[in-house]
Amino acid sequence: MALCGLRWGEATGLLWEDVELPSDCEPGWLVVRRNHRPTEERWLDAGEDPNWGPLKDRDLTETRRVPVPPLLADKLRHHHDLYGEGLHGLAFYHNDQPFDHGAFGRSVWEPARSKLFPCRADLKPDDPRQPKLSQLRRHDLRHAACSWWLREGVDAVVCQRWSGHRTLSVFLDIYQGVAPD
Numbered sequence: 001m002a003l004c005g006l007r008w009g010e011a012t013g014l015l016w017e018d019v020e021l022p023s024d025c026e027p028g029w030l031v032v033r034r035n036h037r038p039t040e041e042r043w044l045d046a047g048e049d050p051n052w053g054p055l056k057d058r059d060l061t062e063t064r065r066v067p068v069p070p071l072l073a074d075k076l077r078h079h080h081d082l083y084g085e086g087l088h089g090l091a092f093y094h095n096d097q098p099f100d101h102g103a104f105g106r107s108v109w110e111p112a113r114s115k116l117f118p119c120r121a122d123l124k125p126d127d128p129r130q131p132k133l134s135q136l137r138r139h140d141l142r143h144a145a146c147s148w149w150l151r152e153g154v155d156a157v158v159c160q161r162w163s164g165h166r167t168l169s170v171f172l173d174i175y176q177g178v179a180p181d
Contacts, residue, residue, distance in 0.1 A: 001141035001142055002141035002144045003068070003071070003072045004030060004067070004068060004145060005066060005145035005146050005149070005163045006066065006142065007035065007142060007164070008036075008101060008139070009035035009036040009037050010032050010034075010035055010036075012098045012099045013035055013052060013098065014030065014032070014091040014092065015088075015089040015090060016080065016085045016089055016090075016091050018031040018032070018033060019068075019080075019091060020068075021076060021077055022073075024074065025070050025074075026070060026073065027067055027069055027073060028067075028068035028072075028073040028076070029065050029066065029067060029068060030065070030066045031063050031064075032055060032064050032065075032164070033055070033062075033063040034053065034054065034055070035052070035053045035056065037051070037052075038050060038051050039051075051098070056164060058164075064162065064164050066162050067162065076091075079091075105138075109138060114134070117133035118134060119131070119134045120134075142163070143175075145163075146159055146163050146171075147175060147178040149162065150179045156168060156172060156175075159171065159175070
């Protein structure tokens with residue numbers, strides 16, 4: 001998520017068939033085509049899938065291509081070698097199911113974040129004086145990717161397309177502070 005700017009549901013819905021990884025030390029591409037968003041039946045239209053939906057603000061047929069830096073491409077190759085494909089071709093899974101947002105947060109994200117960016121013991125966890133990184137959210141990784149692309153000189157229109165923001169104006173409202181010019 002930090003290197004490709006994916007939303008949580010896009011990352012958990014990624015299929016290996018949508019991962020393009022050329023030879024070693026070269027960048028790759030992801031084709032993002034769906035969003036894992038478990039939803040109660042009562043909120044869905046007839047025939048709508050309760051687990052998989054379109055990309056945010058898009059219809060079911062729309063996709064986007066996102067670059068994979070060489071470092072991540074190597075890590076993805078290694079991940080595939082270790083774990084293979086999930087039951088439904090998923091790149092990331094637990095017990096042959098997509099990761100559960102809450103369970104992943106409790107068992108993986110929060111322990112890792114608190115180990116890397118601990119809270120100050122002399123303050124309450126919700127104290128505003130706590131270090132900002134101790135409150136890092138998964139969605140902040142997406143912001144990091146978009147900011148990194150801009151700082152590396154990628155054109156704002158290309159960044160907007162890679163990130164999946166509907167319009168350039170929305171993208172720039174969020175990220176213009178990190179754009180070089």
